[in-house]
Amino acid sequence: xxxxxxxxxxxxxxxxxxxxxxxxxxxxxxxxxxxxxxxxxxxxxxxxxxxxxxxxxxxxxxxxxxxxxxxxxxxxxxxxxxxxxxxxxxxxxxxxxxxxxxxxxxxxxxxxxxxxxxxxxxxxxxxxxxxxxxxxxxxxxxxxxxxxxxxxxxxxxxxxxxxxxxxxxxxxxxxxxxxxxxxxxxxxxxxxxxxxxxxxxxxxxxxxxxxxxxxxxxxxxxxxxxxxxxxxxxxxxxxxxxxxxxxxxxxxxxxxxxxxxxxxxxxxxxxxxxxxxxxxxxxxxxxxxxxxxxxxxx
Amino acid sequence: xxxxxxxxxxxxxxxxxxxxxxxxxxxxxxxxxxxxxxxxxxxxxxxxxxxxxxxxxxxxxxxxxxxxxxxxxxxxxxxxxxxxxxxxxxxxxxxxxxxxxxxxxxxxxxxxxxxxxxxxxxxxxxxxxxxxxxxxxxxxxxxxxxxxxxxxxxxxxxxxxxxxxxxxxxxxxxxxxxxxxxxxxxxxxxxxxxxxxxxxxxxxxxxxxxxxxxxxxxxxxxxxxxxxxxxxxxxxxxxxxxxxxxxxxxxxxxxxxxxxxxxxxxxxxxxxxxxxxxxxxxxxxxxxxxxxxxxxxx
Numbered sequence: 001x002x003x004x005x006x007x008x009x010x011x012x013x014x015x016x017x018x019x020x021x022x023x024x025x026x027x028x029x030x031x032x033x034x035x036x037x038x039x040x041x042x043x044x045x046x047x048x049x050x051x052x053x054x055x056x057x058x059x060x061x062x063x064x065x066x067x068x069x070x071x072x073x074x075x076x077x078x079x080x081x082x083x084x085x086x087x088x089x090x091x092x093x094x095x096x097x098x099x100x101x102x103x104x105x106x107x108x109x110x111x112x113x114x115x116x117x118x119x120x121x122x123x124x125x126x127x128x129x130x131x132x133x134x135x136x137x138x139x140x141x142x143x144x145x146x147x148x149x150x151x152x153x154x155x156x157x158x159x160x161x162x163x164x165x166x167x168x169x170x171x172x173x174x175x176x177x178x179x180x181x182x183x184x185x186x187x188x189x190x191x192x193x194x195x196x197x198x199x200x201x202x203x204x205x206x207x208x209x210x211x212x213x214x215x216x217x218x219x220x221x222x223x224x225x226x227x228x229x230x231x232x233x234x235x236x237x238x239x240x241x242x243x244x245x246x247x248x249x250x251x252x253x254x255x256x257x258x259x260x261x262x263x264x265x266x267x268x269x270x271x272x273x274x275x276x277x278x279x280x281x282x283x284x285x286x287x288x289x290x291x292x293x294x295x296x297x298x
Numbered sequence: 299x300x301x302x303x304x305x306x307x308x309x310x311x312x313x314x315x316x317x318x319x320x321x322x323x324x325x326x327x328x329x330x331x332x333x334x335x336x337x338x339x340x341x342x343x344x345x346x347x348x349x350x351x352x353x354x355x356x357x358x359x360x361x362x363x364x365x366x367x368x369x370x371x372x373x374x375x376x377x378x379x380x381x382x383x384x385x386x387x388x389x390x391x392x393x394x395x396x397x398x399x400x401x402x403x404x405x406x407x408x409x410x411x412x413x414x415x416x417x418x419x420x421x422x423x424x425x426x427x428x429x430x431x432x433x434x435x436x437x438x439x440x441x442x443x444x445x446x447x448x449x450x451x452x453x454x455x456x457x458x459x460x461x462x463x464x465x466x467x468x469x470x471x472x473x474x475x476x477x478x479x480x481x482x483x484x485x486x487x488x489x490x491x492x493x494x495x496x497x498x499x500x501x502x503x504x505x506x507x508x509x510x511x512x513x514x515x516x517x518x519x520x521x522x523x524x525x526x527x528x529x530x531x532x533x534x535x536x537x538x539x540x541x542x543x544x545x546x547x548x549x550x551x552x553x554x555x556x557x558x559x560x561x562x563x564x565x566x567x568x569x570x571x572x573x574x575x576x577x578x579x580x581x582x583x584x585x586x587x588x589x590x591x592x593x594x595x596x
Contacts, residue, residue, distance in 0.1 A: 117500060118510040119517040145474075145509060161513070162505040163473075170468040175461075176443075202415060205540030206504050207460040207533065211443060212416040215459070219417040235505065242503030 004062040006055045007289040008048070009124060010070035012037050017052040018282075019059055024290055026282070028055055036075045044076040045101040056104075064106035065293050067285070068124035071096070071108045081113035081121055085157040088130045092295035107296060114158045116246075122147050122159060128256050129156055131288030132279060138247055139254045140269075141281075142236075142261045144169075148243040160246050162239045171210060171231050180217045181227035188225025193264070195222060196230040197271040200237025209234055229264075236268040244272070251275060256284045302360040304353045305587040306346070307422060308368035310335050315350040316580075317357055322588055324580070326353055334373045342374040343399040354402075362404035363591050365583070366422035369394070369406045379411035379419055383455040386428045390593035405594060412456045414544075420445050420457060426554050427454055429586030430577060436545055437552045438567075439579075440534075440559045442467075446541040458544050460537045469508060469529050478515045479525035486523025491562070493520060494528040495569040498535025507532055527562075534566040542570070549573060554582045 004027075005020045013035035019028040032051045039047045048066075049056075056062070071079035079096045094110040111123030125147045129139050134151040141147045144166050149159035171177055184192070195216070199209040213230050216222040222230065244250070253269050255262060258280045269276040302325075303318045311333035317326040330349045337345045346364075347354075354360070369377035377394045392408040409421030423445045427437050432449040439445045442464050447457035469475055482490070493514070497507040511528050514520040520528065542548070551567050553560060556578045567574040 118497070118502075118507065119513045119519060120510070121513055121516070146505075160502055160506050161509045162502075163509040164505050166473055167465075167469075167505060167508070170472055171465075174468055174472055175464055199416070203540065203543035204416075204458055204460075205536055205543070207444075207462050207465060207537050208458050208540050208544070209416065210465070211459045211461040212418065215417045215419055218419070221417060238503055239505050242501065242506050245501035245503070246506070 002294065004059045005289055005293050006052055006059065006062045006064050007286070007293075008052060008066045008070070009068050009127075009285055010051075010066055010075070011035055011068045011124060015051050017055060018286060018289075019055040019062065020286055020290065024286065026286055028058065029282075030055065036069050036072070044070070045099070048106070049101055056100075063293050063296075064100065064104065065095075065109065065289050066106055067109045067127040067289065071110055072123055075108075077108060079108050079110035081111050082126075084112055084114045084159065085152070085155040086112055086126070087155045088291050089295050091126055091130065092292045095292075095296065107293070109292060112156060112159065114160070116158050116160075120159060120161050122149075122161070125149070125159075126156065127288035127292060128281060128284035129288070130291050131284035131286065132254050132256070133287065133291070134254060137252065137254050138243075138250045139256060140240075140243065140265065141256045142265050146239055148247065150247050158247075160243060162242065164235045164239045168231055168235050172228050177210070177213050177227055177231065180214060180224050182224035184228050185223075185225040188223050188227075189229045191222060192226030192229030192231075193233045193267060195226065196233025196235075197237050197268060199230070199234050200241065206234065206238050232264050233268065236264055237271065240265075240268050240272050240274075252277060254279065256281055300592065302357045303587055303591050304350055304357065304360045304362050305584070305591075306350060306364045306366075306368070307425075307583055308349075308364055308366045308373075309333055309422060310367045313349050315353060316584060316587075317353040317360065318584055318588065322584065324584055326356065327580075328353065334367050334370070342368070343397070346404070347399055354398075361591050361594075362398065362402065363393075363407065363587050364404055365407045365425040365587065369408055370421055373406075375406060377406050377408035379409050380424075382410055382412045382457065383450070383453040384410055384424070385453045386589050387593050388453075389424055389428065390590045393590075393594065405591070407590060410454060410457065412458070414456050414458075418457060418459050420447075420459070423447070423457075424454065425586035425590060426579060426582035427586070428589050429582035429584065430552050430554070431585065431589070432552060435550065435552055436541075436548045437554060438538075438541065438563065439554045440563050444537055446545065448545050456545075458541060460540065462533045462537045466529055466533050470526050475508070475511050475525055475529065478512060478522050480522035482526050483521075483523040486521050486525075487527040489520060490524030490527030490529075491531045491565060493524065494531025494533075495535050495566060497528070497532050498539065504532065504536050530562050531566065534562055535569065538563075538566050538570050538572075550575060552577065554579055
């Protein structure tokens with residue numbers, strides 16, 4: 001019979017903890033800025049207690065599962081990457097068990113590696129992809145370093161990373177374009193997104209069309225409030241085109257996102273002639289944890 | 299009979315001044331950090347004197363020609379962009395005359411604009427392109443914001459800007475990749491350039507292959523000393539591909555560059571199956587000034 005699960009998505013700069021009931025309901029959620037980079041050597045049992053100790057007291061019998069950078073070289077213990085293609089069972093089986101302060105075992109999930117021409121890795125996203133429960137399909141997880149993963153026959157067969165969010169931040173905050181960019185208005189967002197998705201299809205490529213934001217604003221054709229949305233749409237459009245070039249055509253993309261990110265990627269997928277299903281990161285994480293925890297408990 | 303020319307390439311952050319003989323020889327050159335952004339309102343005659351006063355005393359009869367951002371809205375006087383297609387005569391004719399401190403006239407050259415789908419502008423590069431003396435051909439001027447220009451029938455018919463140098467700096471200095479990058483060694487440069495030019499042809503695009511620098515270093519496949527050269531080659535490769543997609547195929551590219559820039563772009567052009575001719579920026583500037591000054595004097 002399934003037990004409740006206490007699950008942590010424990011990344012570099014922050015941790016999110018969930019108490020999940022036997023039936024998959026999120027009973028409690030916590031968010032803490034105790035990312036792994038703030039944890040001193042040997043400090044992980046105490047850090048876990050600080051982040052999720054109260055959840056343990058609520059559900060002392062819960063299974064404990066930790067995902068994300070906590071399983072990296074700089075984390076609690078290094079759980080080696082599972083090479084693709086990887087099934088949920090293979091991911092769960094490659095988890096490592098550590099002991100909490102009171103000796104209770106906790107499972108640390110591994111990340112995945114992929115070697116399709118270029119080497120690539122992920123940690124944490126594999127759990128969300130598993131949570132989508134796909135038999136065959138393609139998943140998009142937008143972010144600082146977006147991930148696209150291909151699922152075939154229930155296994156993650158390959159994936160690729162895109163530096164989209166980070167390059168958006170650099171262009172928006174640190175480049176010559178940042179001087180022209182104003183806070184986005186509704187009108188600016190509308191104009192910028194339309195112009196950016198259109199620019200993503202222009203033959204000059206990203207280096208040319210990123211610079212065009214400047215000329216278009218200087219020429220009075222785009223307002224300063226459109227610069228951020230323009231760059232966002234331009235980069236998202238390039239990410240989508242690159243991912244499809246790597247993975248082949250898919251009519252439907254399974255997007256793991258919420259809020260503004262879900263909106264901009266959704267619009268980008270529509271602009272590329274695709275359909276999107278949207279799952280929130282929390283829902284995907286919780287479902288993935290249940291699937292992976294179940295594989296261990298079974 | 300032609301006169302000597304005192305010519306300034308007067309940009310945002312610096313100025314370079316040349317005394318050019320009647321026969322086109324550079325007799326003297328000066329470099330100063332008095333870019334137009336450091337010149338107060340009304341301070342241009344005095345700034346010119348500080349930069350090139352001694353050249354005037356050497357050649358009091360010289361014609362004075364100023365190119366670059368000195369002709370922008372934030373410069374001495376705004377010389378409106380000449381729309382492409384633009385002949386050297388049209389560029390020279392659109393120059394504005396200002397008075398030096400002693401009343402001597404000085405010609406301020408205009409920039410160019412281009413409206414091929416996206417609006418684009420240049421100031422200063424038009425002089426170097428004219429200096430190539432092309433009847434028909436394509437010119438590449440690498441830099442923070444590289445320019446590619448198409449010359450047809452002796453006129454600059456269109457051009458495009460690429461944010462290559464600036465994005466290289468952002469990725470190399472301010473991104474997650476900067477932590478992995480070490481000072482380039484000869485071996486690192488060799489490995490990085492080869493890997494970067496190959497990556498520029500991969501289907502995932504720039505956002506994917508930029509991130510691959512990280513995974514390849516973490517996987518031990520590239521040394522940290524290859525990160526900067528890899529990113530340089532990747533970006534140059536994308537710039538070349540984008541420029542050719544905009545302008546159509548050309549077997550020979552007329553490159554205006556020197557030093558490391560000439561080497562990396564030359565290697566990128568060879569990797570793309572093209573031939574490069576190389577002209578130094580100084581040679582192109584001096585030849586362009588002579589051509590444009592001659593059009594006025596004539």
